Amino acid sequence: MNYQKILYEILILAGISGLLATLIVVAKAILQNYGDCEIDINGKRKVTVKGGSSLLTVLAEENIFVPSACGGRGSCGACKCKVIDGGGPVLPTEKPYFTPAELSDNNRLACQVKVKNNIKIEIPEEIFNIRKFKAKVAKVEEFTYDIKGVTFDLISPREIDFQAGQYVQLRSPKYGKIRESVTRAYSISSKPSLENQLQLIIRKVPEGICTTWVHDFLKVGQEVEITGPYGDFFIRDTQADIIFVAGGSGKAPIKSMLEDLAEKGCQRKMSYFFGARTAKDLYLTDYMDSFKDKFPDFTYYPILSHPEATDNWEGKTGFVMPHFPDALRDPKNTEAYLCGSPGMIAAVTKGLKELGVPEDKIYYDSFA
Ligand SMILES: Cc1cc2nc3c(=O)[nH]c(=O)nc-3n(C[C@H](O)[C@H](O)[C@H](O)COP(=O)(O)OP(=O)(O)OC[C@H]3O[C@@H](n4cnc5c(N)ncnc54)[C@H](O)[C@@H]3O)c2cc1C
Ligand code: FES
Secondary structure, three states, X not given: OHHHHHHHHHHHHHHHHHHHHHHHHHHHHHHOOOOEEEEEEOOOEEEEEEOOOEXXXXXXXXXXXXXXXXXXXXXXXXXXXXXXXXXXXXXXXXHXXXXXXXXXXXXXXXXXXXOOOOEEEEOXXXXXXXXXXXXXXXXXXXXXXXXXXXXXXXXXXXXXXXXXXXXXXXXXXOEOOEOOOEEEEEEEOOOOOOOOEEEEEEEOOOOOHHHHHHHXXXXXXXXXXXXXXXXXXXXXXXXXXXXXXXXXXXXXXXXXXXHHHHHOOOXXXXXXXXXXXXXXXXXXXXXXXXXXXXXXXXXXXXXXXOOOHHHOOOOEEOOOHHHHHHOOOOHHHEEEEEEEOHHHHHHHHHHHHHOOOXXXXXXXXXXX
């Protein structure tokens, strides 16, 4: 009898919770129904969107792809734009990315601005050249235990026009226990003249949503969605010497740059420093070394910080920076191209400046 009473009370409680949950959903739908909102872009174009999502999302639905390297998490600062009117208050998540002057000049992060009413924005014109591609996995190569090279055939559009060093954004679908689809930035490792294909070099991040999908689920023949090209990491057209510094998957844009420069018959003095822990972190070593036959003055420096006895390593050891003087003949006339983690970029920039490389000649892409 007591059991019946307990069961009855549980049912009543479950009913009340269900009703409350339904009421919350209905109230949310009513309160957050912002209806149609008009976005005025650069004073030249107007689009009407459903309010309630981020500016980044609604623009993407209109095939306007604002760079969003972190996939809209507010952690990369790539989605900067100007919101002249209707953007609401600046969020605390946005403030670290702007100076007070930039904030008063209406700069915002598109992923943090929620569209609730008509908005007036300004975005760089080149954003209109960023396109969405349907692509198919053509080849997957195991470069190391945690780095894969993935080659995609472009299906539609069939061609991509980019500058060596730029990146694309790859969308991973829902898979396994992961119930969200995310986009992540990956530098293009193939050369621009290979218009119908794209190659990416992707390092597996433990528990990482997109990289786990790439490493454990993505198969040859599978179709994917890519947008791009994005970014301003490309070789400046000068005659200065070049020093590249990039370990791990940071090799991706450097590979693309070297292939492109080789095709263009570049005569500049170049050195590439690739830092790794042990021999098992090295990859494409012979290929990188082979660029010495394509340029008049090129040296590839693979450097191991923690070589193991079994590596039988006879090359350079330690950290990369102490080896820079071997390559710098005229620091003031040297450009540096760095790619990797924010920590590595900060440390190498400091080291290069101390050696006399001008700060305005140090270019980088941070895999933040
Ligand atoms: C411009 C740009 C270009 C990039 N190009 C490349 C590239 O060519 N190849 C490549 O492999 N990656 C590249 N990245 C990094 C890439 O965009 C993703 O951040 C990375 O692959 C992790 O994605 P995920 O979804 O697997 O991990 P998430 O699910 O995003 O992250 C899971 C956890 O790992 C942490 N985490 C995220 N990234 C890293 C990391 N790199 N190392 C350690 N911990 C991390 C997060 O803080 C989080 O706690 C680039 C990033 C930028 C901004
Ligand atoms: S998309 Fe990264 S901060 Fe907005």
